[in-house]
Amino acid sequence: MTFVRATALWMTGPGTVELRSAEVPTPEADEVLVRVLYSGVSRGTESLVFAGRVPASEHQRMRAPFQEGEFGFPVKYGYSSVGVVENGPAELIGRVIFCLHPHQDRCIVPAAAVVPIPENVPEGRAVLAANMETALNVIWDADVSAGDSVAVVGCGVVGALAAHLAKREGAEVTIVDVNTDRERIASALDCAFAVPEEAPRDCDIVVHTSATAAGLATALDCGAFEGTIIEASWYGDQLVPVPLGGAFHSRRLKLISSQVGHLPPEKRAEWTHRRRMELALSLLADERLDVLISGETDFANAATDYPARLGDPNTLCHRFRYF
Template sequence: MADVEHTPAPDEVLIRTLYSGISAGTELTAYRGSNPYMNKRWDDESRLFVDGDTSISYPVDGWGYEEVGEIALVGSEAVGVQVGDVVWGTWGHRSHTLKKASWASQRILDPAVDPRVGIFSQIGAIALNLVLDADIHIGETVAVFGLGVPGQLAAQLARLNGGRVIAVDNLPARRQLALDLGADIALDPADGGVAERIRDLTDGRGADVCLEVSGNYRALHEAVRAVAYSSRVCVAGFMQGDGVGLRLGEEFHHNRVALVCSQISGVAPATQHRWNYDRLARTAIQLAGAKRLHVTELITHTVPMSEAAEAFKMLDERPEEALQVVLSFEGEGA
């Protein structure tokens, strides 16, 4: 991640990173060593994890998928871009990246928008993909379990989609933020009986759909308990290890609950003729730029890249202190 000068090819641009966001979900699984890629190898052909090897090993080089930067150099044949354009995308926690001009020209951020909006392209796409998987209809009740960054975004998008949002999290500040950003009700799981309270709020029916974004098996089990008969729970949380706390012989079995994995490598089959990753990311940025999706309100810390180690430690050990942490490359020798 050293600051190295690059010369773009004729059809490339050099982007100098301004900000890079830390994913407190996926990236912390690598930080903690719980990510399955670090203990097994993902085989693309069979689409199975294979024992006896790894896909990722320490040191993890340049991970990060929440970047925004400024075009510093333009290749001689590059079109549609110019020096100074602010570009959003994914290129890891590094000071510079080389990209095709055709790629960069499709990701130019409105100069009137806070450049930090650009770090939310991937996480915004993940949240939007989750809401598309949930197939929310106007007037339906949507329960969101986990109010980290993707949960906060999913709660806002569910409301934009016509849903009545019940937000669930054990951290008071996250519950309050969800309410401030439009959630109708916020519940503390420490009070117990989340599923019972959701059923009380829905005339005994249960939520029309539950979104699990915490990555916690006990939260997933409560989401299964809280959803209406023959309805779906959409899971975007990155579950780790064995499913301790998930009892599939109970409400899941007796209420015909559908569990749907929402993962950014694909979209729901019913929408794949219209939606893909690029459209998801562009839509998230457009909504954020228009302030229909509130993203900068999720940023709790902006710290120099040189303090990245301390930032990861805080997210790992003191999650109540932070939500979205942003690494700044300004003044870092860029």
Template sequence: MKAKAFWHNNKNTSEIKTEQLNFSNINQAVKMHTRYSSISIGTEKLVANGEIPLDLYTKMKVNYMGGGFDFPIKYGYSLVGETDDQRWAHVMHPHQDQIIVNDNDCYFFSQEDIDPVAATQFSNLETVINAIWTSKVKQTDIVLVCGTGSVGVLLAQTIKKYIGATVFVQEINPVKKEKLKHFGFDLCENNLEYDITFNVSANQKGLQYCIDHTVEEGKIIELSWYGNNPVLLQLGGNFHYKRLQIISSQVSSIPHEKKEVYSFLTRKQLVEHLLKTIDYKIFISNTILFDELPLYFDQIRKNKPNEDFITIVKY
């Protein structure tokens, strides 16, 4: 059985390659036809540009990844597919049109309960949940989400609809700012300070904005990952005077204080509940075809302005 998979050949080029699939290599093998996958632009851009720190090569590996971070590499981690007997599942898997995976790596869901397009956001919403747990945000908090890419906009929507806190968003792209107002979000006000700020901008200026606009003894939750790119911050102002906390949030493990209550499975079950009750599909503003992935990443490498919240791939 053959499949088409998306590979980065080096930091300048990507292509779709044909490869052979083998049932014998995988226990409890399930064959799936990919219907959609989601692009995590922040991380996948770092991978495509070869900006992964050498000492994180092992930790950054994802299920069914091909090659390595020194190229070539097959990378991606949010795919929705359908089995031959019409079961739908989310799988952490690179962009590929046919896959064979271990049954235990699949999170099966009902198409009647969750739109498969929205289900592409399972992985991003797990990141969102971890950030909410890390921050301990509560309904009475005034919150800022800085940066509205895929994780940022999902985070803002979840805090607003699930937690019930007051949410402001910070976005520099004028097109996205207008869309955010249409979705009912309040744009940040420079004279405000916030109880908790979340930086999801993947930009040091975004993190600095959070530092400069967080209340005394407030928390700044850093979700951005910079790879091997340095970050320059000005900490000589109010950072020490206000006793601010910069706290990392990352999806690959459950926060310690939640481990007795949640596992990776129950975290996914919480995501399923969110997908059933909150409209996230409205933020999927760009859909490209699988064959268009090489061109799309050519544009990403050239830093083409991104006016979309979430981009998914259709197969």
């Protein structure tokens, strides 16, 4: 058996990371060898993993596909990789694909785990696919329809993509964030923008993605009578106060969790995870979404750049380049 040298990013302790070498074997008949072009850093989830804040109860459920190591550390984590198939089934060789894989420059995965990227989606934008898949699930859970008034509290990547998808459905969408610099994101996506103090208070649907207690309180305030609040944040091991007093009950608000690991019940008969990912990739054929790529660095510098990007609140989707 022959091997190809590979380099991967490993979290070695709370707040520490290093690049490690590995040997990647020749793929089996049902596998592919992928040469990675880009990978995307999902700041929200990866920050919690990097800080060692995955609760023990979630160690199995939070495992990323092809993760190595365990929570806490050392662990190889990540789930947004774009590359070219170098070896494998003939119909896939040379195809540009997306794969849910940690940050690594070459990898072996089952052929069934790679999804070809549509020709009208640039390779560099395709790193948004995992976040788009999450946002798509959020919109399905929210059951957004044309004419709905929707507030999205938290303008990170998932929040911005959820707002974008809600707008595509014909909803009236306001993005709410404490950072007024995010108004340019809302404008690029043809959505209204408001700071929390000026947020609309009569929304049919509110999506919360800020992963803060203050943001959740704002989301509850934004709901109309019998409105729906979709909680799409993940807090790790953080205990979060939820203001269920005041008008929460008299307004008969519904608070619903959304998590990408499972399809909504009403979709499960006809949809698979792969079909959902294929749709997510096709939805990236919109150049306005490039506003969500906040930076790019060489993977060779990842050991230094990764902690810096996770620690910067202005980071949206940071992209590692492997060529």
